[in-house]
Amino acid sequence: MDKLLITGGVRLDGVVQASGAKNAALPILAATLLADAPVTLTNVPRLRDIATTLELLGRMGAALRREGDRIEVEPRTLHDFAAPYELVKTMRASILVLGPLLARYGRADVSLPGGCAIGARPVNLHIEGLRAMGAEIAVEGGYIRARASRLRGARLVMEMVSVTGTENLMMAAALAEGETVIENAAREPEVADLGDFLNTLGARIEGAGSDRIHIHGVERLGGGCHRVMPDRIETGTFLVAGAMTGGRVRVEQTCPECLDVVVQKLREAGAEVATGDDWIALDMHGRRPRAVDLHTAPHPGFPTDMQAQFCALNSIAEGVGTVTETIFENRFMHVPELERMGAEIRIEGNTAICRGVERLTAAPVMATDLRASAGLVLAGLVAEGETLVDRLYHLDRGYDNIEAKLHALGADLRRTSGAD
């Protein structure tokens, strides 16, 4: 099992290119199932979750070709309409094939994802929305078994803001008969990117990226080409790395307007941050960050996927900072590991109260989920000594070549196999 060995204490300095966004590429790959012609995607990140999605699409019968960051999908050879438990359990985003399969092929058997290390993660809103569009859905044996001759457009009012829920329903509605309106839709930029992709294939979607999405169902979707948007969470992670090490980091090929709140928090932490069309440059001028207070919220609020990284920042910052998690009930698994490195953090309900320490000390730590791993890597970058981050497969789900990118910024780290 791969581990990351990090020698802390280097002030990061340099330029890094953002990869394509995992959380845009996954729904877009699922949406290729709606098409009636080949689809080409570019800027697809090299991640374990992408490999899992390709395995899923391949098992269903899609023909796939991958070259670097480019993936071609021929969906017309599809013959199997199931997402089995063994794949869904490794990647919750598999639930995103539910809407496309049902809308395009009239049937889908998708394993229930269940919870994961960060919380319960229910999908009742996906099921209720599809039912409102006329689908017959049974939940049995751990599977969602959905059938529909043709979905009908409907007015869907989301009781909670759900990112994958909005995406599943938007994809299903693209091929439904008539009009669908999704109220209280998730406003994440990745939802907008999915809407743009579907419109490229011939869908008629307005308002994706706002809280009200209007979809005029069409008879068929054709092929097309789409460039996946940049990864705002990867971008934010590198910026926090710059801030924590007192360094200077410029992220290019990214999406500054998707990171407004994160940039605001970095400025509050004392960083000088400049932005351009597609770049963000952070300079911490060798200073120690100031602790920040934040609470996670659906976009445009502070992203839950950046919370662990800011816990790491607060752990070495000046002062006391509070991080309140409102999306998931159990997303503080990084806290006990940070404490093993000397962080002083107290959890009260859904808030982590952190009094920054002058320095962390290296320790072997264990990653429990994707962003927790990112938080521990960041802590390792500033800790005294050699930090060994175990269970790196979590990190590989969502960070494209992270060690090479950090290395380019001057970090001292290397991947080791379990045998080392």
Ligand SMILES: CC(=O)N[C@H]1[C@@H](OP(=O)(O)OP(=O)(O)OC[C@H]2O[C@@H](n3ccc(=O)[nH]c3=O)[C@H](O)[C@@H]2O)O[C@H](CO)[C@@H](O)[C@@H]1O
């Ligand atoms: C709003 C939000 O920040 N969503 C995050 C969520 O997306 P993801 O799509 O995984 O989760 P949702 O957005 O659906 O969940 C948001 C909230 O709604 C609840 N819920 C969701 C669906 C449902 O059918 N019933 C229900 O009760 C969830 O328990 C959660 O508290 O995790 C992703 C991975 O960390 C993040 O990238 C997203 O930013």
Ligand SMILES: C=C(OP(=O)(O)O)C(=O)O
């Ligand atoms: C937890 C994440 O992903 P997933 O929803 O695939 O578990 C994430 O992107 O931070």
